[in-house]
Amino acid sequence: MLNKVNMPSDVKKLNIDEKKELASDIRKEILNVVSKNGGHLASNLGIVELTIALVSYFNVEKDRVVFDVGHQSYVYKLLTGRKNKFSTLRKFGGIAGFPRTDESKFDYFDTGHSSTSISAALGMARARDLLNKKYNVIAVIGDGALTGGMALEALNDAGISRSRLIVILNDNEMSISKNTGGxxxxxxxxxxxxxxxxxxxxxxxxxxxxxxxxxxxxxxxxxxxxxxxxxxxxxxxFENIGFTYLGPVDGHNIEAMEDIFRRTENIDGPILIHVLTKKGKGYKFAEEEPNKYHATGAFDLTVGKQSSGKLDYSAVMGNKLVELAREDKRIVAVTAAMEEGTGLSSFAKKYPKRFFDVEIAEQHALTMVAGMAREGLKPVIPIYSSFLQRGFDQVVHDICLQKLGVVICVDRAGCVGADGETHNGLLDLSYLRTIPNMTIMAPKDFIELEDMLEFAIKYDKPIAIRYPRGGEGEYKFTKHNKIMLGKSEVIKEGSDVTILGIGKMTARAMEVAELLEQDNISVEVINARFAKPIDIKTITESINKTKLLVTIEDNSISGGFGEGVKASIRNCNIINFAYPDKFIKHGSVPELEEKYGLNKEAIYKKIKEII
Ligand SMILES: Cc1ncc(C[n+]2csc(CCOP(=O)(O)OP(=O)(O)O)c2C)c(N)n1
Structure with missing residues (x-):
C-alpha cells in the first residue's frame, strides 16, 4: 500500500482497510530504515495511525501541523512526499530526523526541543485570525512534552484566547522513561x-x-x-482552563480518530483531543522496552537492540557519581527526563531518595538545584548542552548570582551528529563563559572527567563540566596530572607552535602535533582544562617560546573558547579552529568535522601553510 501513496491526497483516497494496510507497511518501512540509520523508533511506531488519520482528515496542504519535539514526524514525512528519500534519514545531505521548514512545505515549524508546539500553534492561530485567513492549526504533543513549562504556559494562554486551535495530546504514558509527575x-x-x-x-x-x-x-x-x-x-x-475536551480516543483506531476530528468542525475556540497510543506499537521489543527504543543507533531487527558494551562519557560520569555519593551523603542527582541518556540510571537505582527526575523541565530543575545547594546539599545536574540553553537565566539568576555550589554536567557538548541543528551543543562554551562566578571545565578523556567531577563536588561554587556525546577517540593519554583551579596542563613541549586544545579536541591537538612533527615542526600541546578562568600564565609562557598559538574546540567560533583566549592574550598570532557561526545540519561527526575543517588533516594543512 505504501507503494501507492506519496502525498496526502493519495491517503485521502484510501478506504479504511487500505489505511490499515498502509499502517502496517509504514511500520515495516520505519523499522527497516531506523534499524539501519538509527533514530527515534518507539515514538514513531506509536503514532502511525494517528498520523494517517490526521493527514487523511485534515488538509495538510494548508492546515498547519506542528509536531512537538518533532522526533515522531517520520510517518508524516513518509506521507508528505518524502518517501523516496526516507532511506537517507538523518544522514549527511539526507532528510532530517525532525521537521524542517527548509525541507518541505508540509513542515510548518522547526522543532527539536520539547514543549514548543502549543506556543507556536497559538501564534499561528492568532496570526491567521488577524490576517483574516482560513486554515486549521494543530499542535501534536506527547504527554511527556506536556510536562514542560512552556507547554503549560501556552495552555494557560491558549485557554483564554478563544482562538481556534486544536491540540492533539498523544498520550502513551511515557516520556523517554515513564512519566512520573502530577x-x-x-x-x-x-x-x-x-x-x-x-x-x-x-x-x-x-x-x-x-x-x-x-x-x-x-x-x-x-x-x-x-x-x-x-x-x-x-x-x-481542560474545560475549566478554556479548552473543549474530546476523548479519550483509541489512537490505533483510524476511524474513531477521523470521527472525533469531524466533531471539531462545529466547535469554536481551543480544543484538546486526548488520544491514547502505545509507544513502540507493532515491534515486540519496542513495546516491551519503549525507553530502550526511544532513540537508538543501528540494530539487528531480529534480535533487537544489544548493548555495545562500549563506555561513553555519560556512563563514566554516572558511575563516578555513584562512587562519590557513597562517601558524601549530601550529593543528590537531578535530571530533566533524561535519566538514561545522562548516565544516571545506576545512581537512581542505588540512591532513589537522592535522585529526582523532574520531567522535561530544565528551568525548574536548575532553580530547584539552586534551592538544594542553598540548604547545604551538593546537587549534580547532568543536562544536554542544547537543552541547557533553556535554563540560561536560571544559571545566571538562581545559581551564579548567589555563587551556589551546583555542578552542571554539560553532556552532549559539541557536535552531536545525526540529530542535527537542534541537538548540537555548540553554544555552551559561549554562553556559559559570559556568566560571572561560573567556572567551566572540559576533560580530555574519561579519567580526567572523573577527576573533574571529584574536584567540582568539592569546589562548592557554580561549576560546569562539558563533555561530548559518545566515547573517547582513538588517541589515548597516559598521564593525568592533578586538577587545580584555573590551571591547564602542558602535555607535550615544543618550540615552533603552541596548540591549545579543550576537551575532546585535546586529542585532536596531539594528532595534529604528530603530523606536524613528521615535517620537523616542533609543537607544544596544552590541554586547557578550564575554559573559565583561562590559564593566561601557562599560555603566555608557551607562546613566548613558540610565537604562534592555535586553539581547537568543538564549539561555535562566536564567543567560544578561542575568542576568549584571543581577548585575553595580547600581541600574539592566534588561529582559532571552531565551528562557524551557523546552525550545523545533521551528518556523522567525522563528515561534519571534515566539512568545517576540524579534522586532523585540515588543521595540520592550515597550520603548515601558515608556518
Ligand atoms: C527541552 C528538551 N528536553 C529534553 C528533550 C529530550 N526528549 C526528546 S523526546 C522526549 C520525551 C518526549 O515524550 P513525549 O512528548 O511523551 O513523546 P513520546 O516520545 O512519548 O511520543 C524527551 C525528554 C528535548 N527534546 N527537549
Whole structure:
C-alpha cells in the first residue's frame, strides 16, 4: 500500500482497510530504515495511525501541523512526499530526523526541543485570525512534552484566547522513561475507568439525596455512563482552563480518530483531543522496552537492540557519581527526563531518595538545584548542552548570582551528529563563559572527567563540566596530572607552535602535533582544562617560546573558547579552529568535522601553510 501513496491526497483516497494496510507497511518501512540509520523508533511506531488519520482528515496542504519535539514526524514525512528519500534519514545531505521548514512545505515549524508546539500553534492561530485567513492549526504533543513549562504556559494562554486551535495530546504514558509527575497521574485518571466509576458513584450519591425523584435519576445514570464519562469528567480540568475536551480516543483506531476530528468542525475556540497510543506499537521489543527504543543507533531487527558494551562519557560520569555519593551523603542527582541518556540510571537505582527526575523541565530543575545547594546539599545536574540553553537565566539568576555550589554536567557538548541543528551543543562554551562566578571545565578523556567531577563536588561554587556525546577517540593519554583551579596542563613541549586544545579536541591537538612533527615542526600541546578562568600564565609562557598559538574546540567560533583566549592574550598570532557561526545540519561527526575543517588533516594543512 505504501507503494501507492506519496502525498496526502493519495491517503485521502484510501478506504479504511487500505489505511490499515498502509499502517502496517509504514511500520515495516520505519523499522527497516531506523534499524539501519538509527533514530527515534518507539515514538514513531506509536503514532502511525494517528498520523494517517490526521493527514487523511485534515488538509495538510494548508492546515498547519506542528509536531512537538518533532522526533515522531517520520510517518508524516513518509506521507508528505518524502518517501523516496526516507532511506537517507538523518544522514549527511539526507532528510532530517525532525521537521524542517527548509525541507518541505508540509513542515510548518522547526522543532527539536520539547514543549514548543502549543506556543507556536497559538501564534499561528492568532496570526491567521488577524490576517483574516482560513486554515486549521494543530499542535501534536506527547504527554511527556506536556510536562514542560512552556507547554503549560501556552495552555494557560491558549485557554483564554478563544482562538481556534486544536491540540492533539498523544498520550502513551511515557516520556523517554515513564512519566512520573502530577500531570501524568491526572492523565491516568482520565484514561482509566477508575475516575469515571468513582465519580459516577459520587454523582449517584449526590443525586440520591434529591427528594422524590433522586432514586429514579440515579438508576438511569448507569445507562448514560459513557455520556457522562465524555461530557462531565474531563470538563473538570481542560474545560475549566478554556479548552473543549474530546476523548479519550483509541489512537490505533483510524476511524474513531477521523470521527472525533469531524466533531471539531462545529466547535469554536481551543480544543484538546486526548488520544491514547502505545509507544513502540507493532515491534515486540519496542513495546516491551519503549525507553530502550526511544532513540537508538543501528540494530539487528531480529534480535533487537544489544548493548555495545562500549563506555561513553555519560556512563563514566554516572558511575563516578555513584562512587562519590557513597562517601558524601549530601550529593543528590537531578535530571530533566533524561535519566538514561545522562548516565544516571545506576545512581537512581542505588540512591532513589537522592535522585529526582523532574520531567522535561530544565528551568525548574536548575532553580530547584539552586534551592538544594542553598540548604547545604551538593546537587549534580547532568543536562544536554542544547537543552541547557533553556535554563540560561536560571544559571545566571538562581545559581551564579548567589555563587551556589551546583555542578552542571554539560553532556552532549559539541557536535552531536545525526540529530542535527537542534541537538548540537555548540553554544555552551559561549554562553556559559559570559556568566560571572561560573567556572567551566572540559576533560580530555574519561579519567580526567572523573577527576573533574571529584574536584567540582568539592569546589562548592557554580561549576560546569562539558563533555561530548559518545566515547573517547582513538588517541589515548597516559598521564593525568592533578586538577587545580584555573590551571591547564602542558602535555607535550615544543618550540615552533603552541596548540591549545579543550576537551575532546585535546586529542585532536596531539594528532595534529604528530603530523606536524613528521615535517620537523616542533609543537607544544596544552590541554586547557578550564575554559573559565583561562590559564593566561601557562599560555603566555608557551607562546613566548613558540610565537604562534592555535586553539581547537568543538564549539561555535562566536564567543567560544578561542575568542576568549584571543581577548585575553595580547600581541600574539592566534588561529582559532571552531565551528562557524551557523546552525550545523545533521551528518556523522567525522563528515561534519571534515566539512568545517576540524579534522586532523585540515588543521595540520592550515597550520603548515601558515608556518
Ligand atoms: C527541552 C528538551 N528536553 C529534553 C528533550 C529530550 N526528549 C526528546 S523526546 C522526549 C520525551 C518526549 O515524550 P513525549 O512528548 O511523551 O513523546 P513520546 O516520545 O512519548 O511520543 C524527551 C525528554 C528535548 N527534546 N527537549
Amino acid at each position: 500531570l501524568s497521574q491526572f492523565l491516568t485518571k482520565l484514561r482509566t475507568k477508575k475516575l469515571y466509576v468513582s465519580s459516577n458513584k459520587k454523582i449517584k450519591k449526590f443525586v440520591n439525596k434529591i427528594p422524590f425523584i433522586g432514586k429514579r435519576i440515579s438508576k438511569r445514570i448507569g445507562k448514560i455512563k459513557n455520556g457522562i464519562k465524555e461530557m462531565i469528567i474531563p470538563k473538570m480540568y
